[in-house]
Amino acid sequence: MEALKQKFAEKALSLYQELRSTTKANGSLKVDEVTLSQVVGGARGIKMMLWETSQLDPNKGIRFRGYSIPEIKEALPSGPQGEPKPEGLFWLMLTGEIPTAEEVDALTAEWHRRADVPEAVFTTLDSLPTDAHPMTQLTIGVMAMQSDSIFSRRYAEGMPKTEYWDAVYEDSMNLIARLPRVAAYIYRRTFKGGDHIAPDTSLDYSANYAHMLGSDDEDFRSLMRLYLTIHADHEGGNASAHTVHLVGSTLSDPYLAFSAGMNALAGPLHGLANQEVIKWIFEMIDNLGTKTPTKEQIADYVQQTLDEGKVIPGYGHAVLREPDPRFTAQRRFAEQYIHDSDLISTVWKIFDVVPPILQSLGKVKNPWPNVDAHSGALLVHYGFSEFSYYTVLFGVSRALGVLAAGIWSRALGMPLERPKSVTSEWVMNQVKNN
Ligand code: NMX
Ligand code: MLT
Numbered sequence: 001m002e003a004l005k006q007k008f009a010e011k012a013l014s015l016y017q018e019l020r021s022t023t024k025a026n027g028s029l030k031v032d033e034v035t036l037s038q039v040v041g042g043a044r045g046i047k048m049m050l051w052e053t054s055q056l057d058p059n060k061g062i063r064f065r066g067y068s069i070p071e072i073k074e075a076l077p078s079g080p081q082g083e084p085k086p087e088g089l090f091w092l093m094l095t096g097e098i099p100t101a102e103e104v105d106a107l108t109a110e111w112h113r114r115a116d117v118p119e120a121v122f123t124t125l126d127s128l129p130t131d132a133h134p135m136t137q138l139t140i141g142v143m144a145m146q147s148d149s150i151f152s153r154r155y156a157e158g159m160p161k162t163e164y165w166d167a168v169y170e171d172s173m174n175l176i177a178r179l180p181r182v183a184a185y186i187y188r189r190t191f192k193g194g195d196h197i198a199p200d201t202s203l204d205y206s207a208n209y210a211h212m213l214g215s216d217d218e219d220f221r222s223l224m225r226l227y228l229t230i231h232a233d234h235e236g237g238n239a240s241a242h243t244v245h246l247v248g249s250t251l252s253d254p255y256l257a258f259s260a261g262m263n264a265l266a267g268p269l270h271g272l273a274n275q276e277v278i279k280w281i282f283e284m285i286d287n288l289g290t291k292t293p294t295k296e297q298i299a300d301y302v303q304q305t306l307d308e309g310k311v312i313p314g315y316g317h318a319v320l321r322e323p324d325p326r327f328t329a330q331r332r333f334a335e336q337y338i339h340d341s342d343l344i345s346t347v348w349k350i351f352d353v354v355p356p357i358l359q360s361l362g363k364v365k366n367p368w369p370n371v372d373a374h375s376g377a378l379l380v381h382y383g384f385s386e387f388s389y390y391t392v393l394f395g396v397s398r399a400l401g402v403l404a405a406g407i408w409s410r411a412l413g414m415p416l417e418r419p420k421s422v423t424s425e426w427v428m429n430q431v432k433n434n
Pocket of ligand 1: 268269270310312313314315316317318358363364365370
């Protein structure tokens with residue numbers, strides 16, 4: 001058995017037993033109370049699921065198995081310029097341990113070993129119009145691999161419950177291994193006339209993805225390592241993760257569950273915001289007729305957007321109440337690697353201008369930038385200006401977190417998720433009788 005799978009099995013078995021006995025002895029422990037505002041307000045803050053791989057603090061941001069983003073950057077094995085490798089994060093999310101550089105290299109090699117994409121996937125993608133949104137192509141590409149699901153086959157053969165995690169592990173590893181090839185294929189067929197680039201198995205996961213997209217620039221490889229690491233997981237309640245969790249709880253296999261989650265990521269209030277941000281900035285630049293707008297010009301444009309009844313993309317968050325540490329990590333990257341970008345200066349000016357304006361509205365709970373406020377400007381700097389592709393990059397990264405969490409869910413024997421709904425009539429009656 002692979003070292004990672006072996007280590008996971010040991011950790012998961014003991015946690016499974018501990019969780020069962022703890023729940024048996026303390027099943028009536030109250031973990032939350034639900035208010036009417038939460039029921040009609042998108043279930044904000046309700047604690048209602050287990051998610052092992054990360055936890056979000058409203059003020060400090062994401063922690064992966066206890067490690068903040070700056071700590072992860074220090075602790076995980078990295079590429080030549082010091083950016084963490086997402087392979088290491090995947091190992092950490094599954095085992096709770098920081099891997100050695102050798103363990104990360106072995107995982108890179110394992111993913112290369114599993115990376116063959118069936119020809120039918122490319123044929124399926126090629127049957128789509130090239131102007132189909134890249135996220136639509138991604139979910140279709142993932143669904144075209146579903147017939148390879150080991151979980152589905154073994155379930156049909158009568159696999160016992162104790163083996164579910166094993167089959168989900170196999171599917172998840174295969175899917176993660178194949179995703180960069182599928183995602184790069186979508187990019188090249190949509191924007192580069194179908195001039196595809198073969199994988200290079202001498203490279204790590206991120207550099208190989210960058211290579212297949214069309215860049216062998218060392219700085220861009222570093223950006224991809226950072227990008228694929230910081231977008232990977234944001235606890236379980238975000239829309240894409242929660243969707244994968246819900247669909248997976250029906251024992252749909254990881255291909256079905258992941259593609260469902262990608263349809264959630266494709267919404268403009270969630271992952272699509274990364275394309276919306278750069279689109280909004282390009283429109284502002286066009287409107288103002290300058291690549292170097294002043295803060296006053298930006299403030300006027302922000303006001304105009306709000307007056308039109310739209311949101312400012314890249315700002316606000318359902319949980320965070322401070323600037324997103326993922327925004328800050330990307331800003332640090334830009335400060336270190338990029339010194340001549342009008343677009344990035346504009347992103348930083350927007351950061352100075354937007355929060356006080358949103359605060360002045362008196363209703364926005366978090367006026368600060370989220371992860372999507374910065375990522376597009378970095379990608380444009382390295383020549384990737386086709387912003388309708390950006391959410392696919394987010395999705396490739398998010399696979400690491402949601403699939404690791406899915407393996408945990410099956411190993412911990414999580415049941416079908418099925419919360420309770422109520423009608424507005426029921427609510428009115430409760431209020432009357434209160
Ligand atoms: N611009 C304008 N108005 C905003 C913004 C914003 N960026 N953020 C929140 N509001 C409004 C929101 O629309 C709501 O208005 P109303 O009561 O009239 O419906 C009000 O402020 C209260 O919303 P909140 O409770 O602060 O935010 P909520 O938790 O409902 O939503 C987001 C969170 C992220 C959906 C929201 O902040 C937003 O729409 N942001 C812009 C889109 C975005 O950047 N999404 C990416 C999130 C990160 N990701 O990758 O998933
Ligand atoms: C995410 O990374 O999933 C977003 O920040 C949205 C969220 O956490 O709700």
